[in-house]
Amino acid sequence: MKPNTQQLQQLAIQVRRDILRMVHAVNSGHPGGSLGCTEFFVALYQSVMERKDTFDMDGVDEDLFFLSNGHISPVFYSILARSGYFPVSELATFRKINTRLQGHPTTHDHLPGVRVASGSLGQGLSVAVGAAQTKKLNKDNKLVYVLLGDGELQEGQNWEALMYAAANKVDNVIATVDLNGKQIDGPTDVVLNMFSIKDKFEAFGWEVLEIPNGNNLEKVIEGLEKAKSKTGNGKPVAIMLHTEMGNGVDFMMNTHAWHGKAPNDDQLAQALEQNGMTLGDY
Template identity: 80%
Template sequence: MKPNTQQLQELTVQVRRDILRMVHAVNSGHPGGSLGCTEFFVTLYQHLMNRKEGFDMDGKNEDVFFLSNGHISPVFYSVLARSGYFPVSELATFRLLNSRLQGHPTTHEGLPGIRMASGSLGQGLSVALGAAQAKKLNKDLNLVYALLGDGELQEGQNWEAIMYAAAKNVDNIIATVDLNGQQIDGSTDEVLNMGSVKAKFEAFGWDVLDIKEGNNIDAIIAGMTDAKSRTGKGKPVCVLLHTEMGNGVDFMMHTHAWHGKAPNDEQLANALGQNPETLGDY
C-alpha cells in the first residue's frame, strides 16, 4: 500500500534532518538543492516509481531513475536508505574516506540504488536515454526517470541529448528539471540566462508540463501522474519542477548561498528546530 500524503510529509521532514546532519558532520556537501528536491525524491520513490525488491543494475521490469545533478547526493542517499536500499545507519559515513556515500554518487563502491556516476554535470540525460532505448529493445514497458538541474542545462551535451530523444521518439522517459533559479555563482538568470526552458524543450520536440508547486507533495503526485499518462505517445516528456532551494529551512531559502555550504553548529540547531524528528535520526 502506498503511503498517504501525511506519511510522505513525515518522511520529507526526516529526510531534511538527514541532509542537514550529513553535511554538517563533515562540513561539506550541498544542502540547498537537496532540500529543494526533498519532496520530489520522497514522492518519486515512495509513491510514483514501480520498484522491485532489492537492486540490480539491469533494472529489468521496473522503473529506473538517474540523477544527473549528482551534487545533491545527500537527498538521494537519504531517500534510498529510507526506501530500503541500504541501512539508514550508513548515512553517518557520508563523504568519509572509504565510504560508499561519496560527495558525488559513483558506481564502483556498489552502493545499491546508484545506476551512474554523476557530478560532472550534463551527462545524466544521455545515460537515461540509453537505458530508455534498452527498455524498448527488451520490450520492457516500464519507465526511465531522470533529474537535471536548471543551471546544468547550460551544459551543451544536454541539448544534444534533448534533440536525440525527440528525433528517435524515446517516449518512455520522463526528464524532470529542478527549476529553482539558483546555481553556485548566483541566479541562473545572472550566470547565463536561458530564456524560456519550456519553449526550448518544446522547440526540440518534447511534451512539456509544469509543476508550479514543486515543494507540494500533492502537486507533485498530480503533475507526475499527468506526465506518466503522456508517455508512450511518440514524444519524450519533460517536467519543469518549480522548487525553492533550501526549502524547509528559512535562512537557506531565497538565496544561492547554501548551494554548497554546510551549516555551523548554531545554524544546524536552528534548522533542525524547524524540522522536528519524525521517523528517527540515524
C-alpha cells in the first residue's frame, strides 16, 4: 500500500533532517540541491516508481533510476535507506573513511540502490538511455528514470544523448531536469546562459512536461504520473522540475551559497528547528 500524503510529508521532513545532519557531521557535502530535490525523491521512490523489495543490478521487470548529478548524494542515500535498501543507521557513515556512502555514489562497494557511479557530470542521461534501450531489447516494459541538474546541461554529452534518444525513439525513459537556476559559481544564466532548456529539449524531439512547483509533493506526483502516461508514444519524455535550492531551510533558500557548504553547529540547530523530527533520526 502506498503512503498517504501526510506520511509522504513526514518522510520529506525526515529526509531533510538526514541531509542536514549528514553534511554537518563531516563538514562537507552538498545540502542545497539535496534539499531542493527532496520532494522529487520521496515522490519517485514512495509513490511512482515500480520497484522490487530486493535489489539486484540487473533490474529486470522493475523501473530503474539513475542519479546523474551525483553530488546530491545525501538526498539519494537518505531515501534509499528510508525505503529499505540498507539500514538507516548507515547514514551516520556518510563521507567517512571506508564508508559505502561516498561523497558521490559509487558501485564498487555494492551499496544497494546504486546502479552507476556518478559525479562526473553530464553522463547520467547516456547511461539511462542505454538502460532503456536494453529494456526494449529484452521486452521489459518497465521504465527508466534519470535526474539531471540544470547546470549539468552545460556538459556537451547530454546533447548527444538527447539527440540519440529521440532519433531512436527511446520512449521508455523519463529525464527530469532540476531547474533551480543555480550552480556552484552562481546563477546558471550568469555562469553560462542556456536560455530555454524546455525549448531545446523540444527541438531535439522530446516530449516535455513542466512541474512549476517542484517542492510540492502532490504536484510532483501528479507530474510524474502524467510523464508516465506519455511514455510508449515514440518520443522520450522530459520533465522540467522547478525547485528551490535549499528548500525547507529559510537561510539556505534563494541563494547558491549552500550548493556545497555544510552548516555550522548553530546553523544546523536553526535548520533542524524548522524541520522537526518525524520518523526518528539515525
